[in-house]
Amino acid sequence: MAKTNPGQFVRQVRQEVAKVTWPTRKEATISTIMVFVMVVVAALFFLLVDQILASGVKLVFGLGS
Incomplete structure (x- = not known):
């Protein structure tokens, strides 16, 4: 593999970053909200499973109060 100098590396990085399709503000907001909703759903699911297993x-074993 050939070594590249720092200037060439920076140019290549800028070319690759230009190819990225960045999300719009609306898409990013919706994705963020969906992540929070899924975190809450997962937390409630694991809370329910934990309570069932504890019961x-x-x-x-007759443990606990």
């Missing part, structure tokens, strides 16, 4: 352990 099962208490029932089987």
